[in-house]
Amino acid sequence: MRDLPKRLAVGALLGSLALAAGVSVWLVSRSHTRFPQAPHLTPDTVAAKEAVTDPLLSELLADDYADAEELEYYDRAAVRQALLAEQQRATGKRAVAVAYLLAALEENYAHNRGIVLQAFEARLADPTEDDDAIEYVISLCRRGDTTLRQPLLGAAQRCVGESAELLGTFYADLITSDLDGFLDCLSHFPSEDQRRIADLMAASLSVASEEQVSDDQLDALYDSLVHHTTQGKPQHRAAARQCLEALDRELSDSDTTAPAAMLARQRT
Known part of the structure; x- marks a missing residue:
């Protein structure tokens, strides 16, 4: 019986330690609840958050897609400043869209044109990607960069479906606005490529309103x-002969031979 007080003392000590440990665990868990760790932000997440706070970026880069025609509605200096800042953090499709808009503003044109062309080549190599880069190159070409005609005509053999239709529309616009320029570019391609380009052009003209x-x-x-x-x-x-043959294949009425009849179409 003399050992009883000692046992009670040991039990009390162990109980105190257990209570202290429980309180410590509760305090740690409570501190984690009250002060959660900040989530890791990837560059894309950061860019998205910046876009939300900048009306210019949220409108010009909606869904990481850009249209240079929208630039005319905004102050050029403000747009330039916002895009240059965004270029420092943007990645992926967003980075290409930013470079395209900066090129349209003629800001460090050679560098930004190169970024867009690199994305264009990547798109041609991977048909599962969207056609944004093709649209950007067409847009820059229409804005005056005639050196882009050659890669755009060269893309004909590597595109099908909607991307081929997109190119065909560009070819149709080019041949009707600058025939000599179109033929000059076309003449640099082998016969098989010429036929493909001419066919896409004629197909687009056949459905034009x-x-x-x-x-x-x-x-x-x-x-x-x-x-x-x-x-x-x-x-x-x-x-020129390739283009004529393509128009005949696409647009001609086999019962007539007059040029006007050969170009008759079903208007939409």
Whole structure:
């Protein structure tokens, strides 16, 4: 019985230690609840948060897609400043969209053009990607960079479906606005590639509305191509012939031979 007080003392000590440990665990768990760790932010997440706080970026880069036609509605200096800041943190599709807009603003054009072209080549190598980069290159070409015509014509053999239709629309616009320029680019490709490019062009013209391309414009184009096959520059003649044959395949009425009838279409 003399050992009883000692046992009680030991028991009390162990109980105190257990209570202290329990309180410590409760305090730690409570501190974690009250002060959670900040989530790790990837560059894309940071860019997205910045876009939310910057009205310019949220509108110009909605869904990481850009349209240079929208630039005219904003102050150029403010847009330039916002895009240059965004370029420091943007990645992936967003980085390409930023570079495209900066190129459209002629800001460090060669560098930003290179970024867009790199994305364009990546898209041609991977048909599962969207067509944003193709649209960007077409846009920069239409804004005056004629050096982009060659890679755009060269993309014909590597595109199908909607991307091929996108290119065909560009080819149709180019041949109706600058026939000599189109033939000059086309003449640098082998015959098989010329045929593919011409077919996409003709397919686009065949579904163009009267507002987009009038029958008079088509007749004038046909006559000009006929002229180029016989009296045009020697290097343009074969290319012009490819275009004529493509138009005949796509647009002709087999029962007639007059140019106007050959270019008759079902208007939408």
